[in-house]
Amino acid sequence: MDTTESPSTPVKKTRSNFVQRLANFFVSMTRINAFILRFFREAFMPPFEFKEVIRQCFEVGVRSFTLISLTGFIVGVIFTKQSRPSLASFGATSWLPSLVSIAILRALAPLVTALIASGKVGSSIGAELGSMRVTEQIDAMEVSGTKPFKYLVCTRVLATTLTIPILATYTAFIALLGGFLNVSVNEGTSYTSFMEEVFQPITFLDIVASLIKSIVFGFTIGIVGCYQGYYSNKGTEGVGKAANGAVVTAMFLVFIEEMLIVQIMGWFR
Amino acid sequence: MEKAKAHIDYKNEVIRIRGLEKAFGDFKVLRGIDLDLYQGENLVVLGRSGSGKSVLIKIISGMLRPDKGTVTVLGKDVTKISDSELQELRIRIGFSFQNSALYDSMTVRKNLEFPLVRNAKHMTRKEINLATESVLDAVGLLHTINQMPVELSGGQRKRVGIARTLILKPEIMLYDEPTAGLDPITCIEINDLINEVQQRYNTSSIIITHDLTCAKSTGDRVAMLLDGKFQRVGSFDDVFKTQDERVKPFFDYNFIQ
Numbered sequence: 373m374d375t376t377e378s379p380s381t382p383v384k385k386t387r388s389n390f391v392q393r394l395a396n397f398f399v400s401m402t403r404i405n406a407f408i409l410r411f412f413r414e415a416f417m418p419p420f421e422f423k424e425v426i427r428q429c430f431e432v433g434v435r436s437f438t439l440i441s442l443t444g445f446i447v448g449v450i451f452t453k454q455s456r457p458s459l460a461s462f463g464a465t466s467w468l469p470s471l472v473s474i475a476i477l478r479a480l481a482p483l484v485t486a487l488i489a490s491g492k493v494g495s496s497i498g499a500e501l502g503s504m505r506v507t508e509q510i511d512a513m514e515v516s517g518t519k520p521f522k523y524l525v526c527t528r529v530l531a532t533t534l535t536i537p538i539l540a541t542y543t544a545f546i547a548l549l550g551g552f553l554n555v556s557v558n559e560g561t562s563y564t565s566f567m568e569e570v571f572q573p574i575t576f577l578d579i580v581a582s583l584i585k586s587i588v589f590g591f592t593i594g595i596v597g598c599y600q601g602y603y604s605n606k607g608t609e610g611v612g613k614a615a616n617g618a619v620v621t622a623m624f625l626v627f628i629e630e631m632l633i634v635q636i637m638g639w640f641r
Numbered sequence: 642m643e644k645a646k647a648h649i650d651y652k653n654e655v656i657r658i659r660g661l662e663k664a665f666g667d668f669k670v671l672r673g674i675d676l677d678l679y680q681g682e683n684l685v686v687l688g689r690s691g692s693g694k695s696v697l698i699k700i701i702s703g704m705l706r707p708d709k710g711t712v713t714v715l716g717k718d719v720t721k722i723s724d725s726e727l728q729e730l731r732i733r734i735g736f737s738f739q740n741s742a743l744y745d746s747m748t749v750r751k752n753l754e755f756p757l758v759r760n761a762k763h764m765t766r767k768e769i770n771l772a773t774e775s776v777l778d779a780v781g782l783l784h785t786i787n788q789m790p791v792e793l794s795g796g797q798r799k800r801v802g803i804a805r806t807l808i809l810k811p812e813i814m815l816y817d818e819p820t821a822g823l824d825p826i827t828c829i830e831i832n833d834l835i836n837e838v839q840q841r842y843n844t845s846s847i848i849i850t851h852d853l854t855c856a857k858s859t860g861d862r863v864a865m866l867l868d869g870k871f872q873r874v875g876s877f878d879d880v881f882k883t884q885d886e887r888v889k890p891f892f893d894y895n896f897i898q
Binding site: 500504507508509511512513514515516517518519 | 702703704728729731732734736738739740742743744745746755756759760805806809
């Protein structure tokens with residue numbers, strides 16, 4: 373029997389475990405910061421990979437288009453349907469288009485788009501780069517005189533940063549369409565009057581805030597996916613972890629950013 | 642196929658390594674490596690798995706940084722040059738990976754064009770096509786030009802991988818386990834290809850392997866890496882003419898005895 377173990381060992385173990393985790397957290401944060409700085413250093417320095425950025429934009433758009441269309445429409449329909457009884461109890465169903473538009477344009481469209489893109493695009497970037505790392509394709513680019521960071525990371529991050537705002541705008545349009553169909557069926561509102569009421573409460577700040585949010589979300593999804601994939605190194609298990617880590621981390625960060633941006637925008641209202 | 646006599650220029654060192662050391666954590670992989678590779682020479686590095694053979698060529702290509710020592714490649718110390726100089730130097734070094742490392746989202750043509758498009762910007766589309774087709778023809782795989790890497794056999798992938806490095810006309814070739822995982826016939830084909838590359842492109846090569854057939858048929862010189870150092874360097878016969886218990890099992894295990 374091991375007699376050297378003192379009664380306080382589990383406590384010490386937990387403490388050292390905590391210290392280790394804390395140290396790992398700070399190491400990861402430093403690495404992520406270095407990764408982001410490297411992106412800004414390389415993305416805007418020639419030579420530029422325009423063709424690859426466009427190809428990646430197309431990939432991001434195509435990958436999420438169907439799901440975003442479906443989800444955006446359903447969100448619009450359900451949100452309108454669920455909001456009706458509360459407004460009806462005040463006899464204020466005529467406010468429904470305004471309520472729907474504020475909710476969709478300010479919050480739901482960027483958020484829903486970002487969450488779907490985290491799942492579809494973030495995981496795919498994580499898995500793709502992870503698999504390229506594991507099969508030495510990234511090393512092969514490096515030794516052939518190509519800058520893999522520029523070609524693989526910068527292009528993908530730029531693509532998500534540019535495409536997510538476009539997708540979010542599309543989601544808003546589709547969600548409003550869903551809301552209109554619901555309002556039209558139940559209240560018989562015409563398209564013109566629905567649209568008038570939709571844009572009445574929307575300010576320039578709302579549109580700018582929504583756009584900024586989508587850009588930040590897009591950047592986050594791209595950088596997290598690329599970071600997870602680019603530094604994955606434990607064989608096939610590493611590829612799975614990279615894909616999973618990309619989704620979980622991106623979703624978590626998207627919610628945090630949503631909260632922060634809403635708070636900041638609140639000061640300008 | 643019998644190896645043709647190589648034209649080695651013993652006055653011209655393309656790689657010169659002195660006192661190279663590399664450790665991963667507490668594990669010292671390389672413990673003072675000295676090595677010269679001459680112009681036009683094929684040098685085979687033999688050693689057990691995990692002995693640091695691949696680490697050595699990764700340091701030569703600048704993918705890993707050594708802890709100590711100097712590594713001079715084509716007159717430049719890779720441990721001291723800037724990123725842009727390293728980038729330029731890498732174009733002059735071909736690296737054939739153990740698993741070929743073909744870009745699996747691109748066709749064979751795109752795989753070959755990839756380094757060319759990025760490094761030879763003055764070339765026209767016609768010249769790129771010509772270079773791609775000629776190098777693929779040189780490895781006997783022109784018919785696979787529009788195929789995806791997943792459609793190729795192991796041997797074909799190796800050949801395409803070698804063709805991709807040859808397209809930039811490198812002066813030095815680094816082969817990491819070129820015959821690993823291949824059947825004996827394909828191994829012979831790859832060995833012949835390595836010799837053909839040496840003859841046709843006048844390259845100097847380091848071939849990392851533990852396949853003695855490959856070592857014997859491609860190497861002008863063989864270096865045995867044991868315990869982080871080159872214990873025996875010389876011709877194939879010189880290296881294995883020993884009763885050293887660390888070297889003998891390599892030979893005894895092999896069918897070519």
